[in-house]
Amino acid sequence: MVEIDIGHVLRPKEGENSCGDSILVHCFPQIIRLAVIDGLGHGPEAAQAAAEAKKTLTSTETLGGQELISQCHNKLMGTRGAVVGVVDLDKSQNMWRGISLGNISIAFYGQEHYLPATNGGIVGYNLPTRLVSWSRPYSPGQILIMHSDGIHNLAGLGELLAPTGGLGKAQAQHLAESIAVGYGKIEDDLAILVAK
Numbered sequence: 001m002v003e004i005d006i007g008h009v010l011r012p013k014e015g016e017n018s019c020g021d022s023i024l025v026h027c028f029p030q031i032i033r034l035a036v037i038d039g040l041g042h043g044p045e046a047a048q049a050a051a052e053a054k055k056t057l058t059s060t061e062t063l064g065g066q067e068l069i070s071q072c073h074n075k076l077m078g079t080r081g082a083v084v085g086v087v088d089l090d091k092s093q094n095m096w097r098g099i100s101l102g103n104i105s106i107a108f109y110g111q112e113h114y115l116p117a118t119n120g121g122i123v124g125y126n127l128p129t130r131l132v133s134w135s136r137p138y139s140p141g142q143i144l145i146m147h148s149d150g151i152h153n154l155a156g157l158g159e160l161l162a163p164t165g166g167l168g169k170a171q172a173q174h175l176a177e178s179i180a181v182g183y184g185k186i187e188d189d190l191a192i193l194v195a196k
């Protein structure tokens with residue numbers, strides 16, 4: 001049985017009340033959908049684009065990959081647009097499936113380091129004609145980290161998160177908070193999601 005521990009941190013840039021970044025954790029019957037969204041720019045209009053993307057991502061379990069992103073793209077037209085990273089954990093098949101556009105980082109740490117392929121483009125603004133998605137078997141011990149560009153490059157994190165590293169055994173929420181404090185940019189909205 002798949003059991004994952006999820007933690008996340010979301011906060012606006014300094015001096016802003018509404019956050020243009022957004023985080024989604026949604027349990028469908030078969031899949032757990034995780035997403036990090038960065039609405040373009042900052043403030044209420046960015047937040048509105050992110051909210052629209054979040055609404056679409058929770059509206060369908062059966063659509064995935066390119067079709068799901070295309071649906072988001074249609075719904076976000078007329079908004080600021082957003083960059084989006086979506087990862088589904090399929091509990092019946094023990095598989096991760098993901099797709100991402102733009103500046104959303106997705107990486108697996110733990111026993112092995114894996115960086116899924118990503119795509120260019122902005123949801124609601126310009127979508128590549130062909131989008132690359134990926135899949136990967138689920139196994140205990142994996143640490144999935146997804147974040148917006150409100151987090152600096154996580155160089156060196158792999159060693160800390162290795163089974164023998166200092167943070168490898170930490171709870172997901174503790175990891176998300178430690179990374180937000182250590183690597184977050186105060187001049188940008190910030191979203192980080194950790195699943196392990």
Ligand SMILES: [Mn+2]
Pocket residue numbers: 038148149150188189
């Ligand atoms: Mn940003």
